[in-house]
Amino acid sequence: MPGFLTSRIIATFLSTWALGACAPQLILPGPNITEPKLTDTVLVMPDGVNLPLHQWVPRRVPKAVILALHGFNDYGLFIEKAAAYFRMRGVHIYAYDQRGFGAAPHLGQWPGRKALADDLITVTTLLRKKHPGTPLYHLGASMGGAVLMIAATRDTQLRTDGLILAAPAVWGRISMSFYERWALSLMSHMMPWLTLSGKGLNIKPSDNIKMLRALRRDPLIIKETRVDAVWGLVNLMDDALASSSKLETRALILFGEKDEIIKQKPAFKMQRNLSKKSKSGHQVISYEQGYHMLLRDLQAEKVWRDIIYWIYKT
Numbered sequence: 001m002p003g004f005l006t007s008r009i010i011a012t013f014l015s016t017w018a019l020g021a022c023a024p025q026l027i028l029p030g031p032n033i034t035e036p037k038l039t040d041t042v043l044v045m046p047d048g049v050n051l052p053l054h055q056w057v058p059r060r061v062p063k064a065v066i067l068a069l070h071g072f073n074d075y076g077l078f079i080e081k082a083a084a085y086f087r088m089r090g091v092h093i094y095a096y097d098q099r100g101f102g103a104a105p106h107l108g109q110w111p112g113r114k115a116l117a118d119d120l121i122t123v124t125t126l127l128r129k130k131h132p133g134t135p136l137y138h139l140g141a142s143m144g145g146a147v148l149m150i151a152a153t154r155d156t157q158l159r160t161d162g163l164i165l166a167a168p169a170v171w172g173r174i175s176m177s178f179y180e181r182w183a184l185s186l187m188s189h190m191m192p193w194l195t196l197s198g199k200g201l202n203i204k205p206s207d208n209i210k211m212l213r214a215l216r217r218d219p220l221i222i223k224e225t226r227v228d229a230v231w232g233l234v235n236l237m238d239d240a241l242a243s244s245s246k247l248e249t250r251a252l253i254l255f256g257e258k259d260e261i262i263k264q265k266p267a268f269k270m271q272r273n274l275s276k277k278s279k280s281g282h283q284v285i286s287y288e289q290g291y292h293m294l295l296r297d298l299q300a301e302k303v304w305r306d307i308i309y310w311i312y313k314t
Contacts, residue, residue: 024228025192027099027106029115038126043096045119051104052076052097056083062092064135064161064311067127069120069144070095072169072233073222075102078141082295085304091311092134094127098147100229102220110232113239117151124159137311139164141295142262143233146170146240153243163251164307166294167259170266172238188231195224203260206293208300241266244273250281252310254303256290283310 032046043051054076066086068079076095083093097104099111099119120138127136138160140148145168152158173181187194206212215221253274255267274282285306287294294303 022190022192024188024231025109026112026228026232027109028112029099029118036122036126038123038130043119043123043126045122049099049105051099051119052102054079054095056080056087056093058087058090058092060090062131062134063090064137065092065094065127065131066137066139066164066311067120067123068093068095069138069140069147070098070101071142071144073101073225074141075104075220077102077220079139079295082300082304082307085301086308089308091308092131094123096123097220098144101222108222108226108229110226110229112232113147113150113236116147116236117154120147120151121156121158128159135161135311137162137164139166139307140168141166142169142292143236146236149240149243149247150236152249153246158249160249162311163247163249164254164310165251166254166303167256167262167292168240168253168270169233169237169262170241170244170270171262172234172241172266174238174241174269175263175266176234184227184231184234187227192226192228192231194227196227196230197224204258204291205261206291206296207258207289207298208293208296211293211296237266241270241273244270247274247282251283252307253282253284254290254294254306255284255286256292256294256297257286257288258290259292261292 029049030047033048034044034046036046037044040055041053043053045051070076070078075097079093079095086093098116100106100109138148145165148163148165149168152160152163271284287299287303289299291297294300
């Protein structure tokens with residue numbers, strides 16, 4: 001029976017190949033056609049793409065600004081409750097839907113990790129111009145944290161007063177078995193359009209069940225993911241883990257001990273890499289009752305307090 005099944009699988013892939021081999025179908029940015037622009041609700045990128053922008057504005061002149069980046073299959077409103085908390089403490093919060101997510105163009109299709117980092121640097125430049133002299137911090141959840149790490153360690157340094165990395169996505173190929181790496185490569189190049197869901201994986205991303213149910217009803221949350229988007233995410237996470245040994249920007253790194261998505265092995269490797277740069281003032285906080293969605297867990301307010309304290313203590 002196993003040999004028969006293997007033959008059927010091979011035959012299926014050969015049939016697909018005969019119909020024409022594919023490759024990951026990325027939606028890369030187009031050529032620069034305009035000056036980037038910031039409005040109250042939209043970010044206009046150099047290639048003319050409009051990215052939805054969300055803001056939470058304090059009642060008085062802000063003491064600090066946070067630019068927040070969402071995780072994979074999420075979008076800018078991920079920070080909504082935390083932003084309300086930060087706003088009441090004098091922080092102006094910005095968040096945007098990254099390419100391929102939320103209400104941004106080409107929902108569900110991967111734009112490439114360079115595009116995500118380039119957009120982040122462009123938005124940072126716009127916010128620096130809008131808030132001259134005000135400390136600007138970057139907060140990234142999961143995939144957003146990976147984008148921050150890559151942008152902060154590129155030749156063009158990210159102009160930031162500090163990074164806040166909440167459960168940063170560093171679960172790359174180092175934590176995958178040979179079979180998982182092989183299957184991902186094969187499927188992303190032969191059936192990039194195939195979609196997968198998390199059903200049956202029995203993974204608990206948070207203990208906030210009410211919040212998780214609301215996300216399942218949200219039409220802007222991606223529930224079925226293209227294989228080539230997963231392939232792109234893994235590439236991003238590989239780069240993020242590698243960049244941790246070069247991260248010199250002051251950073252607050254937050255982990256949940258009950259995180260079932262970012263495995264312990266890459267998280268520990270990232271912390272070892274960061275320890276080599278301890279002179280930069282990295283601080284790591286681990287939450288015993290924390291899950292992957294630290295900013296939206298039932299104990300999220302504790303995380304919010306730690307972030308505010310870290311911002312204002314220096």
